[in-house]
Amino acid sequence: MPVKPQSLPDQTRSDIDSPRRGGRGDSVEHVLMDTSEVAAMLNMSTSWVYKEASKLGLKGYKLGRGRNAKILYKKAEVFKWLEQQRVH
Numbered sequence: 790m791p792v793k794p795q796s797l798p799d800q801t802r803s804d805i806d807s808p809r810r811g812g813r814g815d816s817v818e819h820v821l822m823d824t825s826e827v828a829a830m831l832n833m834s835t836s837w838v839y840k841e842a843s844k845l846g847l848k849g850y851k852l853g854r855g856r857n858a859k860i861l862y863k864k865a866e867v868f869k870w871l872e873q874q875r876v877h
Contacts, residue, residue, distance in 0.1 A: 821850065821861040830867065845870050 827847075828835045839860075842849055847867060849860040 820864060822864050822867060824849075824860050824862070827862055827867055831871070 822830070824835045824838050828838045831838070842862065847862045847870065849862055852859045852861060
């Protein structure tokens with residue numbers, strides 16, 4: 790007798806894999822941003838991000854070696870800093 794797969798009521802595959810639910814959808818792309826992404830989001834240059842990151846409280850994660858090493862920043866830290874800049 791074949792076994793029927795159980796359906797999950799009111800849950801789509803994207804709900805299961807979404808980062809908020811802690812599913813397997815968690816990936817580096819959802820957690821980290823590279824310097825050019827941070828610069829674009831803040832409407833600033835990449836050189837500004839490199840120079841100001843530590844002043845902003847952004848801790849970079851260096852992947853690789855030498856001049857071509859990629860620096861990534863936690864998306865949550867970028868959004869936290871941005872929220873602190875809100876004018877009341």
